[in-house]
Amino acid sequence: xxxxxxxxxxxxxxxxxxxxxxxxxxxxxxxxxxxxxxxxxxxxxxxxxxxxxxxxxxxxxxxxxxxxxxxxxxxxxxxxxxxxxxxxxxxxxxxxxxxxxxxxxxxxxxxxxxxxxxxxx
Amino acid sequence: xxxxxxxxxxxxxxxxxxxxxxxxxxxxxxxxxxxxxxxxxxxxxxxxxxxxxxxxxxxxxxxxxxxxxxxxxxxxxxxxxxxxxxxxxxxxxxxxxxxxxxxxxxx
Numbered sequence: 001x002x003x004x005x006x007x008x009x010x011x012x013x014x015x016x017x018x019x020x021x022x023x024x025x026x027x028x029x030x031x032x033x034x035x036x037x038x039x040x041x042x043x044x045x046x047x048x049x050x051x052x053x054x055x056x057x058x059x060x061x062x063x064x065x066x067x068x069x070x071x072x073x074x075x076x077x078x079x080x081x082x083x084x085x086x087x088x089x090x091x092x093x094x095x096x097x098x099x100x101x102x103x104x105x106x107x108x109x110x111x112x113x114x115x116x117x118x119x120x121x
Numbered sequence: 122x123x124x125x126x127x128x129x130x131x132x133x134x135x136x137x138x139x140x141x142x143x144x145x146x147x148x149x150x151x152x153x154x155x156x157x158x159x160x161x162x163x164x165x166x167x168x169x170x171x172x173x174x175x176x177x178x179x180x181x182x183x184x185x186x187x188x189x190x191x192x193x194x195x196x197x198x199x200x201x202x203x204x205x206x207x208x209x210x211x212x213x214x215x216x217x218x219x220x221x222x223x224x225x226x227x228x
Contacts, residue, residue, distance in 0.1 A: 035217070045157075045165065045208055045219040061216050069210035087183075095164055100176075106210045107155030110196065 002026040002110055004096050009115030016119070018085050022079040022096030022112055030074040031100045032053060035108060036081045038092035038117075048094070049081060053102070064090075086119045093117075123147050123211050125212045127220035133228040140196040142223045144209035153213040156185055156194045159222075160205045168207075169194065197224070 008020040022034070032033035035050040049070040050059045058070050069082040079096050093116050127212035144154065144163050152172040157165035167176045169185035180195045189192055196203055204227055209220040 022175055044143075044221045045210070046213075047210075047217045047219070050215070050217075059215050100167065100170060105153055106213055106215075107157075107167055107170045109167035109170075109208060111166075 002098065004098060004110060004112035005080070006094065006096055006112040006115040009094065009117045011118045013121050014087060014088055014119055017082065017084040018086070018116055018117060020081040020083065020094055020117070022081075022098075024077045024079065024096075024098070027098070029072075029077040029116065031102050033102075033106075034072065034079045035097050035099070036070065036079075037095045037097055037108070037111070038090075040089070040092040040115075043092075046092075049077070083117065086117070088119050091117060093118045122216055123150060123214060125209055125211055125218050125220040127209060127223050130221065130228065131224040133226055134199050135228045136199055136201055138228075140149050140199055140201045140203075142194045142207055142209075142225075144187075144192045144194070144220050146190045146192075146211055146213075147150075147165075147179060150211045150213035152188045153211055154185070154187065154192045155210045155212060157208045157210065158203075158205045159208060166209060196225075222223060 003025045005023045022105045030103040067085045071080045093114040095111045095114045097111040099106040100109045154172045156169040159165040173185045206222045206224045
């Protein structure tokens with residue numbers, strides 16, 4: 001069974017940083033691109049970042065470019081998102097998600113349960 | 122970026138009703154459109170990919186159609202477990218944008 005388990009969220013002050021983790025199991029991790037998607041309280045879904053299977057290619061939404069860094073450790077089957085220079089508008093549940101297949105331009109399945117990041121003083 | 126819109130933003134329906142949700146892309150995305158179901162406090166679940174392909178394990182009362190810029194999700198006979206928010210997503214080009222969601226609640 002494919003499982004994704006996020007951790008690392010919490011309360012952080014504006015300007016602060018966190019590292020989110022997503023532990024993956026049940027599939028050959030390094031053959032799948034992975035993404036982070038966030039959802040602000042009561043709002044819709046926003047794609048944040050993606051990384052290719054081997055980690056060579058990374059992509060970011062304009063809203064986080066230069067502040068967030070996606071990475072992966074394929075030896076540990078773990079995806080990361082370093083979030084820095086945090087703003088109130090970054091408050092959200094952050095989900096990691098696996099692409100449905102190893103083909104390009106695939107939707108996400110499954111998703112982790114999410115980890116909440118709250119940016120507040 | 123490709124903008125996604127959905128209508129209606131919410132719909133009230135009864136068990137057994139047929140429900141149709143539409144999703145429109147600001148430019149053509151071929152058939153690279155997915156639909157997700159999300160229940161409160163839970164992660165989204167993939168229902169439909171490639172506009173009309175049913176994800177494994179998803180009941181056949183869910184169906185999708187469309188290509189280019191206009192897409193629909195249809196629930197043929199609404200069941201109690203289908204009350205949720207439905208999101209569309211384009212995967213034609215990054216950023217993989219989502220629609221704002223359609224909430225289906227009990228009439």
